[in-house]
Every structure is written in C-alpha cells, then in structure tokens.
Amino acid sequence: MKILGIETSCDETSCAVVENGRRILSNVISSQIALHRKTGGVVPEVAAREHVVKIIPVLEMALKKAKIALPQKVAPSGRINRLAELPLGLIDAIAVTAGPGLLSSLLIGVNAAMTLALIYKKPLIPVNHIEGHIYGNWLKDETPKFPAAVLTVSGGHNELLIWKGHGEYKFLGATLDDAAGEAFDKVARLLGLPYPGGPEIQKAAKAGDPTKYPLPRAWLPKNPFDFSFSGIKTAVLYLTKKMSPRALRQAKSDIAASFQEAVCEVLATKLANAAKKYKVREVQLAGGVSANTRLRELARELLPSKIPLRFCANLTLCTDNAAMIAAAGYFRYKKNPARYKKWRPIIADPNLELRAF
Ligand SMILES: Nc1ncnc2c1ncn2[C@@H]1O[C@H](COP(=O)(O)OP(=O)(O)OP(=O)(O)O)[C@@H](O)[C@H]1O
Ligand SMILES: [Mg+2]
Structure with a gap:
C-alpha cells in the first residue's frame, strides 16, 4: 500500500510516498530555515506564505521521485488545475498532519490533502504530528518492539x-x-x-x-x-x-x-x-x-x-518530514480502514492532542 504523506505544520513543506508504512519511495523536504534565520525564529505568516508557494512543486517532486509518473502535460493555467492533473492513480491513500502546529501552516497541507482526496477519491487520514515523529522510527529495516x-x-x-x-x-x-x-x-x-x-x-x-x-x-x-x-x-x-x-x-x-x-x-x-x-x-x-x-x-x-x-540515524527523519506522517497514516489506516473510506473534512487543530487510535 502506497501512502502519500503531506507535512506543513511549521516551517518545512514536505511530501513523501511510503510503502506499507516502512519503505520510503520519496521524501522531499523544502526547508524554510534560511528564510527564518533573518528573524531569528519562525514568523507564522511568513511560513504560511512559503508553504503556499512550495506545496505543489514539492508534491510533484515527491511523486516523480517515487516513480509515480508525472503527467505528460501540465496545464499552464494555474495551481488548482495542476492539482487535478497529478498522477495519483498509484497512490492508495493520503495522510496529512492535522496538528499540532501553527494553524496558518497546517491549513496549507490540510487543504491540499483534502482537495486531492476529493478529486481522486482516496482515503484521507489525519495524523498527529507528534505521532508522526514517533512513527519515524518505523522507517528502517529493523522492526520496533512493544x-x-x-x-x-x-x-x-x-x-x-x-x-x-x-x-x-x-x-x-x-x-x-x-x-x-x-x-x-x-x-x-x-x-x-x-x-x-x-x-x-x-x-x-x-x-x-x-x-x-x-x-x-x-x-x-x-x-x-x-x-x-x-x-x-x-x-x-x-x-x-x-x-x-x-x-x-x-x-x-x-x-x-x-x-x-x-x-x-x-x-x-x-x-x-x-x-x-x-x-x-x-x-x-x-x-x-x-x-x-x-x-x-x-x-x-x-x-x-x-x-x-x-x-533515526538519518537526521532528516528526526526533524519534520512527510515520510513519518505517511508511516503513521499507514498504521492508523490498517487498524480501522472503514473509518477513512468516506471523505470527511479535516479540522486543522494547533493544539491537537496525542490520543489512542
Ligand atoms: N543536534 C541537535 N541538538 C539539539 N536540538 C536539535 C538538534 N537538531 C535539531 N534540534 C532542534 O529540534 C527542533 C526542531 O525539531 P522538529 O522539527 O521536530 O520541531 P518542530 O516541528 O518545530 O516542533 P514540534 O515537532 O514539537 O511541533 C529545533 O528546536 C532544533 O533546535
Ligand atoms: Mg516536529
């Protein structure tokens, strides 16, 4: 099962494709560190604007790297049309960070994921960002133990x-x-x-x-x-x-x-x-x-x-990335697939608590 993960909770725009919650096919991260260095920290409005600019190029690159072929023609008409032309046929579900994080940043990823899930009729899985960090430890060969x-x-x-x-x-x-x-x-x-x-x-x-x-x-x-x-x-x-x-x-x-x-x-x-x-x-x-x-x-x-x-020996898996969100989404989905079959809006929640699923 291939899951497209989307993460925009703070200052990294990231999209990834992960197979069966364990194998990373792509994990593209566009970091805003250089931008926020100027102010010595993240300014939420600046971060959100940058997510708007980066979300579609990052999505396209993640699909390309995962060898989920890019469409032959990309309409020059604008961003929303391009979302409808992404080759999501080989993707089985979409997982997205619903919180916690900066509301204005979360909204960009959540809206992209909701739109894609609606257009392509894919299960849509909201993921807690901290749960994502925890599931980052499943993106390796060795299976963790409980x-x-x-x-x-x-x-x-x-x-x-x-x-x-x-x-x-x-x-x-x-x-x-x-x-x-x-x-x-x-x-x-x-x-x-x-x-x-x-x-x-x-x-x-x-x-x-x-x-x-x-x-x-x-x-x-x-x-x-x-x-x-x-x-x-x-x-x-x-x-x-x-x-x-x-x-x-x-x-x-x-x-x-x-x-x-x-x-x-x-x-x-x-x-x-x-x-x-x-x-x-x-x-x-x-x-x-x-x-x-x-x-x-x-x-x-x-x-x-x-x-x-x-x-995570790989430092990019310690900090924010979408592969960990796709991994967490996979294990959530596996536990209760019926819950995610019907399209439902996701409410981005800056204070989302980690709860059992
Ligand atoms: N080598 C390191 N030693 C100590 N701290 C580090 C190191 N590398 C990164 N960090 C810290 O990790 C934090 C970034 O981690 P991460 O991206 O997971 O946080 P976040 O997404 O901003 O917050 P959260 O995950 O809680 O929403 C920063 O505070 C950064 O200073
Ligand atoms: Mg984080």
Whole structure:
C-alpha cells in the first residue's frame, strides 16, 4: 500500500510516498530555515506564505521521485488545475498532519490533502504530528518492539510515554513549560548563534567544558517524568547578561556545553528511569532534539545494556518530514480502514492532542 504523506505544520513543506508504512519511495523536504534565520525564529505568516508557494512543486517532486509518473502535460493555467492533473492513480491513500502546529501552516497541507482526496477519491487520514515523529522510527529495516519507552523531544513538544502497541500510549509526563528544542533555540539566541539553535549549540559545545557552569536541572519530584526547561533558560539569561560582549564570545563554547549537558542529563535520566520502571523491550528517541549526539550517548550510557536504543540515524527523519506522517497514516489506516473510506473534512487543530487510535 502506497501512502502519500503531506507535512506543513511549521516551517518545512514536505511530501513523501511510503510503502506499507516502512519503505520510503520519496521524501522531499523544502526547508524554510534560511528564510527564518533573518528573524531569528519562525514568523507564522511568513511560513504560511512559503508553504503556499512550495506545496505543489514539492508534491510533484515527491511523486516523480517515487516513480509515480508525472503527467505528460501540465496545464499552464494555474495551481488548482495542476492539482487535478497529478498522477495519483498509484497512490492508495493520503495522510496529512492535522496538528499540532501553527494553524496558518497546517491549513496549507490540510487543504491540499483534502482537495486531492476529493478529486481522486482516496482515503484521507489525519495524523498527529507528534505521532508522526514517533512513527519515524518505523522507517528502517529493523522492526520496533512493544512495549517501548519513548521520549518525544522537539521544538514544541516534550513527552515521555510508554508505547504499548499501534495507537496505544500510556502518558508518563510532559513539559510544564518549554520543550527542550525551544530551550536550545532560545539559549542559542542568547549566545548569538543562528536559528535553529540545536545543531549550533551542539557544534559550539564540542570545544567547551560541560562542567564549567553548574546550570540547574529540574528533577520535579511531584512527577519525576515531567520536564521543565524554563529555569535553565533563565539561568543562562542571567549568566550572559552579566558578561561583556567579548567575555560572552569567549565563554560561548563552555556555556553551550554546560547547557547541553544539563538538558541531556535530565532527558536521558528520566527516559532511563521510565524504561527500568516499566520493564520495556526497547527505548526510542523521537523528534528534532533526538538528532543530538550527546543525548544519544547519555541515553545509551544510562540504559541497561540489554535494552536496545532506537533513533533515526538519518537526521532528516528526526526533524519534520512527510515520510513519518505517511508511516503513521499507514498504521492508523490498517487498524480501522472503514473509518477513512468516506471523505470527511479535516479540522486543522494547533493544539491537537496525542490520543489512542
Ligand atoms: N543536534 C541537535 N541538538 C539539539 N536540538 C536539535 C538538534 N537538531 C535539531 N534540534 C532542534 O529540534 C527542533 C526542531 O525539531 P522538529 O522539527 O521536530 O520541531 P518542530 O516541528 O518545530 O516542533 P514540534 O515537532 O514539537 O511541533 C529545533 O528546536 C532544533 O533546535
Ligand atoms: Mg516536529
């Protein structure tokens, strides 16, 4: 079964074709990073306008790369007509991110998917973006095992859960304020590093001493599986405020390393504790921050050696992409195909919660 996935929840326009939820036939991502660097972060209106420009070229490229032949003639008449000329005959269903994310960005992908599903009479599957990140770990040869302890750690989300089976989650905790990715981005800004901050902090941290600044770790005894990163962000703010521009430039690597160490230590410790408490068969990292090499290293160190640690080695599968949405859509569809047969409008929801399916 070939599923066309569409993802536009934030600042990546992405379309992919995935076979049977596991095999990527194409995964085209048009990133807006260069655009948002100018403002140091995503401006929703700017992101949405860029999705409008990119969605059809990205769709066409994803279909072409998946060898779902392009139409012979593309009408020069305009975008809407071109949607009706895409060769979707070989596609079995369309999966799209319905939320969470920026509403104005979500709407572009959701409307493209609804239009295509209506024209071509294909099942239409709304997917939760975070569920997409989790299913990114199925886009590999080895089959994941249930139950798994999963840490979703991205720009806007930070959750710890036990994944019991397809669409079955037990929630252990989430962030009470900022997600780890958001903290990476904000601290990078304080250090004068460009957007997105995560990879930049990782790079700067290589030359730094992680023990130089003892930054706070929020262990949160009330629910030790919850997270909080606003305290460490404020600690870095006060630390950098006291420094002259020259001193800050000199301390940049040490601050980056100390910050990265503190955040990763908290994330990896809580994940390892959850894995031990719930006796899982494997542990998974999902979302943009799972690209962080120190987080992967620490998680491996803290986990009992017999528990496998899974993450996407391919960095493009850690951050936003449509292949993960197609994968999640496949497993949703397989569980209840009848639910998706009849065309129904999708309501894009910026705060969509992860629920059982
Ligand atoms: N190597 C890295 N180390 C730490 N953080 C990283 C790294 N690479 C990417 N990130 C962070 O990952 C985040 C982007 O991930 P992702 O694309 O999954 O988030 P998002 O889609 O913006 O948010 P969400 O998935 O919660 O809606 C950014 O905050 C970025 O700084
Ligand atoms: Mg994301």
